[in-house]
Amino acid sequence: MxxxxxxxxxxxxxxxxxxxxxxxxxxxxxxxxxxxxxxxxxxxxxxxxxxxxxxxxxxxxxxxxxxxxxxxxxxxxxxxxxxxxxxxxxxxxxxxxxxxxxxxxxYGRDKIDVEKPILSSWTQLIDYCHSAMAYESVEQFRILFLDKKNRLIADEVQQIGTVDHTPVYPREVIRRTLELSATALILVHNHPSGDPTPSAADVRMTKEISEIAKPMGITVHDHIIIGRSGHASLRGLKLL
Structure with missing residues (x-):
């Protein structure tokens, strides 16, 4: 060449x-x-x-x-x-x-061991909720339904709302809980603003669901609010 x-x-x-x-x-x-x-x-x-x-x-x-x-x-x-x-x-x-x-x-959801009590996989649960909801542009209201051993039965988005509000109907939450034969709940929703601080409406709605659930033998373990900057637990804040 x-x-x-x-x-x-x-x-x-x-x-x-x-x-x-x-x-x-x-x-x-x-x-x-x-x-x-x-x-x-x-x-x-x-x-x-x-x-x-x-x-x-x-x-x-x-x-x-x-x-x-x-x-x-x-x-x-x-x-x-x-x-x-x-x-x-x-x-x-x-x-x-x-x-x-x-x-x-x-991947985040699969890291939660459904054979173990979900409360023992709290870090994995928060990581999953953060990846699933933190960057959504509108509010979502999600419920984790648990059995009597606190194992996950179902994970469902119940409502999708606007940038700052999601309509939640407590009696519909209880109805779905009974349909699944669940005995405990973890409520989760996101704040698209990025700030996970609970609002007065968040606290009021959580207490209403808990008050309806308790006489029926259903426990509301927590209400977790997810934001880009982290999360807030109403149980941890002593608001539940």
Whole structure:
């Protein structure tokens, strides 16, 4: 091969391999060696986006998303309509992100051992509720139904409301509890504002449910409020 041919071949290879592939490969290698802790948030998100957009340089897109939403959790939890406002994200890539959010939530739920009393897996429970609800844009009211040994029977979102209110009907809560033959409840809802401090309405609703439940042999263990900055327990605050 002549020098000119060699130069031509080298130039063709350089043109054929986009500049971002080297960075992506190095990030992938660090991930395989060190795990997620070895990568910056934008690098993790870049690798995730690469699965949906393999022919694209996703580094800039990852940084744009983090700048807009604040964290990987908030990117995954963002409504599809808001994600669509980001240049470079289409229907397929948005679906990919929402699938990853669902996988993360399922992983958190599966870490809760349903064969053990849920009160002994409190940290895992809080982590699961946080991943499932902390970054939702509207309020959700969730109930964990427990059996007489405090094992999880069902985990259900009962109501979805607005940015600052979810309608809760105590008698419907009790009706569903009886349908499932549950004997204890943990109530959970999120505050999209990010602040988990319970409101007067939160306390009032919790007491109303508890007062209806108690004569029927149903225990309300707690009402947990989830926010981006953490969580609040009405039991821990002595409000229940």
């Amino acid at each position: 002549s020098d000119d041919e060699a130069k031509s071949t080298g130039l063709s290879e350089a043109v054929a391999k986009p500049h971002y592939l080297g960075h992506r490969e190095r990030a992938r290698e660090r991930f395989n060696l060190l795990g997620g802790e070895g990568l910056a948030d934008y690098e993790l998100l870049e690798l995730l986006l690469h699965m949906a957009l393999p022919q694209r340089d996703t580094k800039a897109l990852a940084k744009d998303l983090l700048a807009r939403f604040g964290s990987i959790s908030e990117v995954l939890g963002a409504p599809a309509a808001r994600l669509a406002e980001t240049k470079g994200l289409g229907e397929t890539s948005i679906t990919h992100l929402k699938v990853m959010q669902a996988v993360a939530q399922r």
